[in-house]
Amino acid sequence: MTQPTPIDTHPLARFAATLRWQDIPDAVRARAEDLCVDWFGSVLAGQGARPVRSIACFALSQGPAQGPSEVIGQAASTSPLMAALANAAAAHVAEQDDVHNGSVFHPAAVVFAPAVAVAQSLGASGAQLLTACVAGYEVGIRVGEFLGRSHYKVFHTTGTAGTFAAAAAVGHLLGLSPAQMQHALGSAGTQSAGLWEFLRTAADSKQLHTAHAAAAGLMAAYLAKDGFTGAQDIFTGPQGMAAGMSTDADPARLTDGLGTRWATAETSFKWHASCRHTHPAADALLQVMQQHGLRAEDIAQVTCHVHQGAIDVLGPVAAPATVHQSKFSMGTVLALAARFGHAGLGEFDAEFLAPGTVALRERVAMVLDPEVDAAYPRRWIGKVTVHTVVGRVLQGRVDEPKGDPGHTLSREEITAKALRLARYGTALPPGRAEAAVQRLWRLHAWPRVQRLLGED
Amino acid sequence: MTQPTPIDTHPLARFAATLRWQDIPDAVRARAEDLCVDWFGSVLAGQGARPVRSIACFALSQGPAQGPSEVIGQAASTSPLMAALANAAAAHVAEQDDVHNGSVFHPAAVVFAPAVAVAQSLGASGAQLLTACVAGYEVGIRVGEFLGRSHYKVFHTTGTAGTFAAAAAVGHLLGLSPAQMQHALGSAGTQSAGLWEFLRTAADSKQLHTAHAAAAGLMAAYLAKDGFTGAQDIFTGPQGMAAGMSTDADPARLTDGLGTRWATAETSFKWHASCRHTHPAADALLQVMQQHGLRAEDIAQVTCHVHQGAIDVLGPVAAPATVHQSKFSMGTVLALAARFGHAGLGEFDAEFLAPGTVALRERVAMVLDPEVDAAYPRRWIGKVTVHTVVGRVLQGRVDEPKGDPGHTLSREEITAKALRLARYGTALPPGRAEAAVQRLWRLHAWPRVQRLLGED
Structure with a gap:
């Protein structure tokens, strides 16, 4: 008996549908390109991982043998849906993809994979792709902030908010009207899923979450383009996301600074391939070594001045037995x-x-430092005292770990990281990943998005 | 730092993996076949609906141009995933598909669609297909009961529990071991989704929910077959389904009577295409008419003795203006x-x-009846008083509406209903649906599941 009730288009839907390349500040455009190259490295790093191969193999078996969209790192091409599924699975497995601190959300994995697949299918330009991805970042990050800490306790926000991010990016590429975008977000939210329970036994679900979010968001956008309708108030309606999946949702976060605050540019790159709690001290040590021209063999002892959380998480790992465990060993x-x-x-x-x-x-060694502890988690300060073999005592300090917005990576560093990841995860012929990365740095000027890795 | 912890295989996973045709009582086997024919009619009825066409069109555009699995009602065949997506969308739209009262779950839509698609792809026998579907019903219904009323207030159980039902049915066909089935259920649960918010504006999400559940469950099962791992305690773990999506989950329901209580046979068929609150009185009237040989023009007046819920829902509809509204008009x-x-x-x-x-x-007219009201919702009693034009006063009574387990449909009635649905939703040449239904009544004896509707 429910009759359709007209409802205003949500500002977030309108923003995602109407964002234009010329509305995006130069620095944010450039950051989007940085994030794309960084994502590309993570996808290459993940190619060989067993869970990624399982999802890619399934996607290729269920899709067409040929299609417009690239399965990155494979000769195969397929439909946008299946390419999004495979590429989104690959991006998150090496744990080197980007992260937005405030929303605890990894945007790249769920935004670039579906957007690139659809852009290749439509023949969209590089600027169109980047605009769509900024729309995806801005939407996904705000949905993650909206869902809040209570949500994150049980749900993997990259899976749940990620469905919206994917729908926004793909919907933008498809040219959805604001009303259609609202339907797409409704259809995305009603497929939104991802539980942390897999952590208990280190199961493979993280890769499934990014793949699912990318595919479900893509489908939501395509259906909306075809007139398929979705819930109009999926965020705050009495049977929507907040009602079912959060106890501290904050609707104001959905529209916080839309069009003026660029959440895309708040996203952090991961530099070291280790637990985030080790990054500040590692960066402070590198600063001392660089400043004083030290080599590893010059170091007699390092004392890390850290926050309590670092001691809690890293303290128990005295003699790591596995690669995974060693990433939680400060030493x-x-x-x-x-x-x-x-x-x-x-x-x-x-x-x-x-x-x-x-x-x-x-x-x-680690010691608790009151200043560092008081600043955490707002700021992740790194402080070390280094004793050299010749008896010097040197102090190092960084106020943001490398990769955070205030200490972001240079394009040279992003390139170097991406190429390291490519070497780690693939057996590409020399120069192929490098050529692809160099091409990607001109993405904003591409008249048409083609295969990212180029042909064999 | 989480290390894999061995955990016992959940009895529900073991049951779903190891169920054999010979374990299923004859009456339950036959009921599964009944439910399959009933589902087939609902799929044909839904063919022409706009949201169904949108999903089918999307599925066909993203899948291979040819494949082993039938898109029912179309000449097209495609991959199992895409056929499951399209056929699951179709089954639920006419609101004539089956329902399990206790779990408020519509099993057919999310079980038969993926199971038939996969059986066609594997060349499974009819008995294998039916066994897998019984596994899907038994799992999905118990998960729905487990999730409870608090879950159903916000989540569309057919979408959420449906993901498990699809995974169980497909996993059974793929021959998953109990441990693999446990992984499949973990991967299903971490994709489980579906919010009621769409009801507010009568949006199309119901079709998306069944399609999503079928596809996500199918993928979970295929991935498990390939070694992909899932959460081991997706139901009751601290970051699992109950923690995130229910406040009154009852773990005992997951295993209630496994192997002895056949939830499949508790499933109700829908007979009339109207609000369920009208069914008891309609059946009681038909009983009177049949018993006394009345025609419509013999009736002067009907008084329905109903429960309060019927008055609440149906009372306001005096002069229905639309087809949809008329289904809530007792008159x-x-x-x-x-x-x-x-x-x-x-x-x-x-x-x-x-x-x-x-x-x-x-x-x-409707009047409140204390006996009927007291029995509801455990029993849906139908009572009418009929005044005829020649002055007779006749009483009719049914204790269960037609289609409920204690008053189930005969095969002739199921056939008649399916053919009506086929005529409603398709423009098939005369005899084609009838021939298909007649073939389906021998499903248990099929050596190999082929196209259900046959060739053009």
Whole structure:
């Protein structure tokens, strides 16, 4: 008996539908391109992982043998839906993809995968793709903030908010009207899913969550383009997201600073391939070494001045037995950073038990620092005291870990990271990933989005 | 830092994986076949609906141009995933598909669509298909009961529990081990979704929910077959379904009577195409008419003795203006039943405003009946007093509406209903649906599941 009731278009739907390239500040446009290159590296890094191969294999088996959309890292091309499924699964597995701190949401995995697949299918320009991805970031991050901490306790926000992010990005590419975008967000939210329960046994669900979000959001947008209707108030309606999946949802966050505050540019890059709690100290150590021209063998001892959370999480890991565990060992992370200038996926795999790593690891200690602890989690300050073998005592300090918005990566660093990730996850011929990354740096000028990795 | 912890296989996963045709009582086997024919009619009825066409069109555009699985009612065949998406969308739109009262769950839509698509792809036998579908019904109904009333207030259980039902049915066909089935249920639950918010504006999400559940469950099962892992305690773990999506979940319901209580056989068929509150009185009127050889024109007045809920929902509808509204008009429903012996989709569309219908509609009244009201909702008793034009006063009574387990449909009635639905939703050549239904009645003996509707 329910009759359709006209309802105003939500400002978030209108924003996502009507955002134009010329509305986006230059710095945000450039950051979107940075995030795209960073995402591309993460997709290449994830190619070989078993859960990713399972999802890609399923997607290819259920899709057409040929299609307009690239399955990155494979010769295959398929339909946009299936490419989105495969590529979204790949982006998140190496845990090196971007993160928005306030929403605890990893936007790249669920935005770029469906948007690139659809852009390739439509022949959209690079600027159109980037505009759509900014729409996806702005929507997804705000939905994550809206859903709040109570949601994040049980739900994996990258899966849930990610469905909206994917719908917004794809809907923008499809040219949805504001009303159609509202329907797309309704259809996205009613498919929104992802529970943390898999953590209990380290199951593969994280890859399923990004794949699902990308595919469900893409489908929501395509259906809306065809006139399929969705809930008009999926966020705050009495049987919507907040009612079912949050106890502290804050509707004001959905529209916070729309068009003036660019959440896209608040997104952090991950630099080291380790637990985030190790990053500030690792960066402070690298600063000391660079400033004083130290090599790893010059270091006698390192004292890290840290927040309590770092001691809680990292303290128990004295002698890591596995690669995964070593990423939670402050000593291992600092030793790899000191020895190689960076603690990346490859360094962990090859060197976490090497004698040079273990020797230095044993000479790293943590102490609680009141200033660092008081600033956390608003700021992640890194402070170290380094004793050298010749008896010098040196202090290092960084106020934001490398990759955070106030200490973001340069394009050279993003390139280097992406190429490291490509080498880690693929066996591409020399120069192929490098050429692809160099092309991607001109994405804003592409007249038409083609295969990102190029042809074999 | 989470390390895999061995956990016992949940009895529900073990049951779904190991159920055998020979374990299923004859009456339940036959009921599964009944439910399959009934589902087939609902799929044909839904073919022409706009939201169904949108989803089918999307599925066909994203899948292969040819494949092993039938898109029912179309010449097209595609991959199992895409056929499941399209066929699951179709089954629920006419609101004539089956329902399990205790779980408020519509199993057929989310079980048969993915199971048939996968059985066609594997070349499974009819008995294998039916066994898998019984596994799907038993799992989905128990998950719905487990999630409880608090869940149903916000979530559309057919979408949420449906994801598990689809995974169980498909997983059974794929021959998953109990451990793999547990992973499949974990992957299903972490994609489980569907919010009632769409009701506010009568949006199309119901079709999306069944399509999504079928596709997500199918994917969960295929991935599990390939070694992809899922949460081990998706139901009751601290970050699982109960934690995130229910406040009154009852874990005992997950295993209630497994292997002895057959929830499949508790499932109700819908007979009239109207609000369920009208069914008991319509059946009681038909009983009187049959018993006393009355025609519609013999009836002077009908008094329905009803529960308060019927008055609340149906009372305001005095002069229905639309087909949809007329399904909530007790007078219209009884008039159509009296005139045509059945209030079906076709009767509503063509006759709800016909003079003969309106004249009889005006002579139907409802009064609250203490006995009927006290029995509700455990029993839906139908009681009418009929005054005839020649002055007779006749009483009619049914203790369960037609289609409920204690008053189930005969195979002749199921056939008649399916063919009515086929005529309603398709323009098939004469005899084609009939031949298909007759073939389906031998499903248990099929050596290999082929196209249900046959070739053009």
